[in-house]
Amino acid sequence: MRSTTGYQDAMEFPRFIFNPKEGIDNPALVIADDPEPDHSPVPRLCQLKRLEGQSFGFYLRVVKDGRGFEIRDVESWSPAEHSGLREGDRVLEVNDEYVDNMDFYRVVRKIQSCDLHLFLLVLRREEYEQALCVGVDLQTLATATKGDCYSRPRLCHISRHPEHGLGMTIISVEGQKGQHIVSTMTDGPAERAGVHSGDRLIWINGVMVSTLTHSSLNRTLKKSADSVTVLVIDSGSECCYIRRKMPILPVVAECCSLPHTAKTMHLVKGCDGYGFLLRQEKLSVTRRIVHVLREVDVGSPAEGAGMEDGDLLLAVNGEPVESMEHDDIVKRIRQSGDKVSLIAISIPGRDFYRQLSISPLLFHEEFTDCVPDQTGTFTTQLSQRTNDAFL
Structure with a gap:
């Protein structure tokens, strides 16, 4: 019978005898290095939503003697403050588009044209400056926040064909209320308009389809005598938006041949x-x-x-x-x-965009490319500081 006093004899460990001839090459003496901690800065996504006629409540400023755009003078109780936007934040993206290398006036125009919703990807000032010092590619950093399967949603206008109709079928996703996918006819009107088979249908004629039953969705299609405008996204990209808790809206979409332009x-x-x-x-x-x-x-x-x-x-x-x-x-x-x-x-164009509840300036490239005139006029709420715009 073995004594059980002192230590439990549950397992035996092999004895190690140090051999000075082997020195530190002895495998038993190898100590693995701890992995280096990842100090890469992590951009923040700020979602701003304002009311009709309300400002977002911040100034955008060109950084003097440097690059980038800085957030200044965030107003108390404003959409900007509510979103988590802070003094000194540097803007990397506006509505999912990289802007750090853009002209200041074009960035401001993009914000002015986005109507009620604005999405800003930002870094704190210290993180931004540190990233520049160590040579971090800021565009790659911004893209990394989205995922490998990411692509922007598409706003597509489909004209009805006399024989083939819209060239697409809407299918309800089993077990997922308010979720619908699209099946398209090869080379049909929908496919030519930019819709792909398997796309998730997000929005139709200005209405979120998640709020519609399948029967009411079909009625909406039948009411659209000549055409329909849809917002679609592939399933992989939809997952990226869900992970980022970011709503899928026309303001972040690519435009596919809308019929009316400013x-x-x-x-x-x-x-x-x-x-x-x-x-x-x-x-x-x-x-x-x-x-x-x-x-x-x-x-x-x-x-x-x-x-x-x-x-x-x-x-x-x-x-x-x-x-x-x-x-x-x-x-x-x-x-x-x-x-x-x-x-x-035009009047038809005005009615078209009003139905979609988006600004006609949203996809008007000549607007976002506009620069101040010879008098320096840029916006009604320019501050006295050079290259500051209140938004």
Whole structure:
């Protein structure tokens, strides 16, 4: 019988006798190094949502003697503060598009055109500067936050074919309420518009499909006599958005051939002025105030630039004016002197984008590429500091 006092004799360990001839090459003496901790900075995704006519509540500034764009003067209780945006944050992406190497004015225009939703990927100032010092590729860093399967959603406009219809079938995902996938006809209208078989259907004619039953979704399709506009995404990318807790909205989408686009008109004042009347009107259905171009004179600079009676005015000298007061818009035009640049959209275009609940400026490249005019006019809320814009 063995004694059980002292230690349990549960297992025996092999004895190791140190041999000085083997030195530290003895395998028993090898100690593995601890892995180096990963000190790579992790960007933050800030989701801002404002009300109609409300600002996001922050200044965007070009960093002096350096690169990048810095967040300044975040207002208390604003959408910016609520999103977690902080003083000194550096902006890497706007609405899922890398902007650190873009022109400042183009970045501001992108923010101004995004309507009510804004997504900013940011780094803290210290992390940003440290990343630059050690040669981190910031674009690669931003992309790494999304996942390998990531691609942006697609906003596609599908015109109905007399024989093939829309060229797609919507299938409900079994066991997942409000989830639908799309099956497309090869080389059919939907496929040519940018929809792929197996895509998740997110949004149709301005309505989130997750709020629709399958029968109401079919009724929506039948009501769309000539065309339909859908927001779709592949399943892998959808998972990336879900993981990031980021809603899939048109503001982050790629545009696939929408039927109506805004137009930019450059007017040079004639002896009788520009030759049009700007009127403030109230829409009968929504009661919304809009600014409409009326009474375009025959042979006037306005007619020569492509203006048509009833066009909705969107911007003056690259500055959005839809939410401005009528007198302020008139003042901006008069301050332009003998030249003015106007962005407008036709009545059918206005109705199309209103149905989709997005701004016509969202996919208007000439707007985002706009630069200040010769007078330095850029936005109504530029601060006195150089290259600061209130958004």
